[in-house]
Amino acid sequence: MASANIKEVARYAGVSLGTVSNVLNRPEVVSPTTRQRVLDAIDKLGYVRNDSARQLRAGRSRTVAIVVLDVSNPFFTDVIHGAEAVVESAGGMLVVCNSGEDARREHRHLDMLEEQRVQGLLITPVSDGRHKRLDAFVAHGIPVVLVDRGSGHPSRCSVAVDDVAGGRLAADHLVDQGHERILYVGGPLSIRQVADRRAGATAALADRAPQAELLTYETASLSVAAGRQAAEDIATIPVDERPTAVFCANDLLALGVLQGLTMHGIRVPGDIALVGYDDIDFAAAAAVPLSSVRQPRAQLGRTAAQLLLEESLEGEKHSHRHVVFQPELVVRASSDYSRGHSG
């Protein structure tokens, strides 16, 4: 029942333990005849390496873990894809853990990953702040790369997208379209991205349209449902006090807002212009194609994995890097007054 082990393979092939191990790990030092005999034995007995034993001996694994806030969020799935490509082409394996934005679950995952002595860790931590928990990884020699969080931390690499710049892009665009009462929908504001995008929008308005006003609606989460709720509340505002444009902290919110506004007969972009963030696939397929700020998602994942593998190789003499990508505005019908009326 249990898998054969290396000793049985050795006996079956009539060679020693070490020879079988050599066939597996350094086939070139074994003579072709012997090698074939061992391979046949492996085949015959259905031998499968025991990775626990291998890791125990080696002291580390070839598994890289990525802990994301939400596996259902297309942003993270793209990051995962990017990281996957790099890790797999380096002969490793990427396992995906889902914290679900729950600090306790994140903690449990980290505990298990630490016990497993993973080769490295890509993570978007639930809470911002100092991430003391991650110091233990670094102390044990497990490289950690922060994804879209905590740039600038001295003891780990990070990759991020400039969210302040993204907020600026969106707000500049809305100002260009003549809007002067803009509502920012996003939350919780304790999430850095949510705060940064807002800060960018604020800065843009201050620079380009001091008379304009940026209101804030804080949501409990970054979901379609939360967006729908926000729209409900927007609809209760008297028409002449309503914002003329809404900038959402992500596309899920924006899609929810779009849906909610539409249900209340409020036209987008006719009555309210809408800009999202992330440019997920569905943004273009929405009821009104959604303007959005696009982030280089797969690139983020690729770079994170590359930094991790580099650190893994360089060891002590590695110097941490903080890569920041620039976002890009994609204008579609939802914020384009002319298009909204002609198309």
Next chain:
Amino acid sequence: MASANIKEVARYAGVSLGTVSNVLNRPEVVSPTTRQRVLDAIDKLGYVRNDSARQLRAGRSRTVAIVVLDVSNPFFTDVIHGAEAVVESAGGMLVVCNSGEDARREHRHLDMLEEQRVQGLLITPVSDGRHKRLDAFVAHGIPVVLVDRGSGHPSRCSVAVDDVAGGRLAADHLVDQGHERILYVGGPLSIRQVADRRAGATAALADRAPQAELLTYETASLSVAAGRQAAEDIATIPVDERPTAVFCANDLLALGVLQGLTMHGIRVPGDIALVGYDDIDFAAAAAVPLSSVRQPRAQLGRTAAQLLLEESLEGEKHSHRHVVFQPELVVRASSDYSRGHSG
């Protein structure tokens, strides 16, 4: 640098190896005084269990793996959520592997998971058929539960949704709306679901509207892009030969079709009615809210994980079960002629 091991903890606490192990695994057999001393030592030294060693000794792990066709597909993310809940509440950990519908990547993942002696495997295999590769897992005592594939296999459990019934639901609905030339968009047809949903639609038409016609457009994948391409091709069909309704094998395709048709000025549901499959979140938020066949996705994942854990406990005397869930039709504007014109 490297983590302290159990021996150092023992020395530091002034007890033996076995005692430390007892504190970790059977705290009740150790006196409170000693236990506390050991716990303090663990804390002081920052000791972290080495899971490789533990597994090597124990012979198996507490990790359950799920291998899905596409982590970005909301269908699978919901299945993952369901499975996660069950595995975690049983004290295990769920790792997610992405085969990307690529048989080679699936194979590599299975190799690594087998080497890791995972506790069990939930998988939607890339190819249908006999899944010989999975027999090795079963032979080594690793339970396998098929998700949405190969129901009825005698040596493993499975969970699935009745796709033939789903196809029937969709086709019945379209027939009710008076459609007689219906196009099925989906592919590759080698995927059982794709074929079953079509078979259900065919059967429904045969039963309820023998004069009606079911055409088939086979796509290369189940993606938004493939749907968009299908719409391009539909648009080239002369108007009087065009199908009056399209039934897509999943919602991603349907969203792509919707987008493509809209771009060509073909109205949904006015010119062509549209029904998708899966009822992903975005279906309701689409340009025209999408009718769809809903599957109990999280339920699928939960049940799969439960079957797996059961088998894991029962061992030899486990008898395999095949659970089949029934889908449900959700009618929205995309296939509702009246609504499409009034709303």
Next chain:
DNA sequence: CCGCGATTGTGAATCGTTTCATGTATTCTG
């Protein structure tokens, strides 16, 4: 104060692999 059971602690053996110092046969060099 002996003896017995209960309680608590001990440490050698074990899991399966990799590594490496060592051994032996074979080939090459001059």
Next chain:
DNA sequence: CAGAATACATGAAACGATTCACAATCGCGG
């Protein structure tokens, strides 16, 4: 053909946790 270099194979030691048979200690009734 001696001596050296090369090629190949060997098996004991080590990785770190768990288990289990056994030992030590204590309390208590007689």
